[in-house]
Amino acid sequence: MSDKLKIGISIGDINGIGLEVIIKTLIDSRVLEYFTPVVYGSTKVASFHRKALGINDFSFNVINEAQQAHPKRANMINCWQEDVKITLGEENEIGGKYAFLSLKRAVDDLVKGEIDALVTAPINKHNIQREEFGFPGHTEYLQARTESSDALMFMISEELRVGVVTGHIPVRDIAANISTEAIVSKLALMDASLKRDFWIRKPKIAVLGLNPHAGDNGLIGTEDEEIITPAIEQAKSRGVFCFGPYPADGFFASETYKKFDAVLAMYHDQGLIPFKHIAARSGVNFTAGLPVVRTSPDHGTGYDIAGKNVASEMSFSEALFAAVHIVARRREQDVLLSNPLAARRLSRDRD
Template sequence: MSNKVKIGISIGDINGIGLEVILKTLANNAILDYCIPIVYGHTKVASYHRKALGLPDLNFHIAASASAANPKKANMINCWEEDVKIELGSSTEIGGKYALLSLEKATEDLNSGEIDALVTAPINKFNIQSDTFKFPGHTEYLQQRSGGADVLMFLISEELKIGVVTGHIPIKDVATSITKENIVQKLKMINDSLKKDFWIEKPKIAVLGLNPHAGDNGLLGMEEQDIIIPAIHEAFDKGIICFGPYPADGFFGNGTFKQFDAVLAMYHDQGLVPFKTIAFSTGVNYTAGLKVVRTSPDHGTGYDIAGKNLADPTSFIEAIFAATHIVKNRREQESLLRGQLRSGGKIIETATDVKDDAN
């Protein structure tokens, strides 16, 4: 039996660039040295995209299930049988319907352990809405389906790792959602993920302010004084090495972010704008806090370039590598802990600095 990581891939919106970046990624056989890719979609839809884009032929192994995947080929699980109308570059109800069918089957296999990780191609958050999908995005859907108590949208790259306290909510609701408890919880999740998933022994985390100039000592808002600073102190007392709050503009403009292993932003665009500016083509969206592993590229459906053979697969490739890396790190950590238990030794801090109480 192959011990390579099984990576499930949901195809996203069939009218976007999801299948283009998937096909371009899997056209390079070198990817098979690292993982077993399993695409949840349909060969006819993939063939349509391949022909429309003029891409080289890619022969999928048709697998009846993830357990039947061929470790030496790119695999496809056909999630439906009927013909599908594809309208490249358009948001349609059909595009949302089949994106959800792919995601549902892949998530089912992820939760049952049939695959080791899931890489999701971009969906349209509007046309995918249905009786079974009433979520702002992948993150919230996977949290509910995987039973996660809390999750963290964690954008990762070699240059920068950044999480957010509030994710897909209206900007008018951000300030009231910033609480000391939420900040401490997100700091704990970043800290745990850096240790468990990335093997950073003593991570150092920066915390951004909410207001311009981090409130200017209360002149431009009291959230820093009343909420964020007390949260930083509490987290530090719990063993989390964190500092701040830093004004977001200067923090990225003068390169201060390079001094930290990760950054906690207060809201979506405060974190994602600098992240995509710094690491747009290589960035990966990782959902930390789940028992399962899920990553995605940090771009959207790309309707404006769909069908034009212009989509860059780099972020999708990085998402596959990140998922594979995290799964292997978790496996090695579990192996170390099992070895300690078998030897009768006390569980102490390992190379990943994982503690049995985890605060």
């Protein structure tokens, strides 16, 4: 039996670019030296995408369960048998239905430990909605399936790491969902993830303000003084090395982010717009705070370019290797922590 990690992959919306970036990544057989991919989808759907891309020298090894995965092949589990009408570039109910079937089967195996991590291709948050998926996105679904009390949307790249207090909610609801308790919880998750998943011994975290100029001493809103500053002080008292609140515009424009290991933004666009600009096409979405490892590319379904063979696989490839590295770090740290002498050596090496 191979000791390589099994990385599960959900295919996302079948009318988008998910299978394109999956195939473009896995067609390079060198990736199989580092992990064994298990794709949850349909060989018929994959064949449609492969032909649309003009790729003739690639195929999946069909298996029934993750334990049967061939360590030197790209494996696929057929999550349905029926023929599916694919309309590339179109948002419809069919795309959402099969995106969910892929995701559900993959998460089932993830929580059972049949795979070591999960990388999710992009879904459409509207058409995937159904009785079993009443969530704003992957992050909230994984949090519920793993029965975790909280989770952090953590965007990671070589240049920058950004987490958000509020995720996929309307802008009009942001202020009402910012609380001292929520900020402290996200800071604790971020601090723990930086230590366990990225091996940063004493992470330094920047916290952004909510209002322009971080409230300008209360002239432009009071949340920064009354909610965010107390949260920072409370987190510090619990051992989190955090600072702020910083005005978001000047913080990124002056490249102050380079002085920190991670940044906690108050809302989605405040953090993700600068992140995607700085990380270019190599960013990864990591769900921190879960007992399992899940990553995804930092882009959407790409309906406008689906089937045109122009989608870049860079972010998806980065997501795969990020999952491999995070699982490996967690396991190595667990082994070290079970050996006090080795743990002391690790601590000295990090100093």
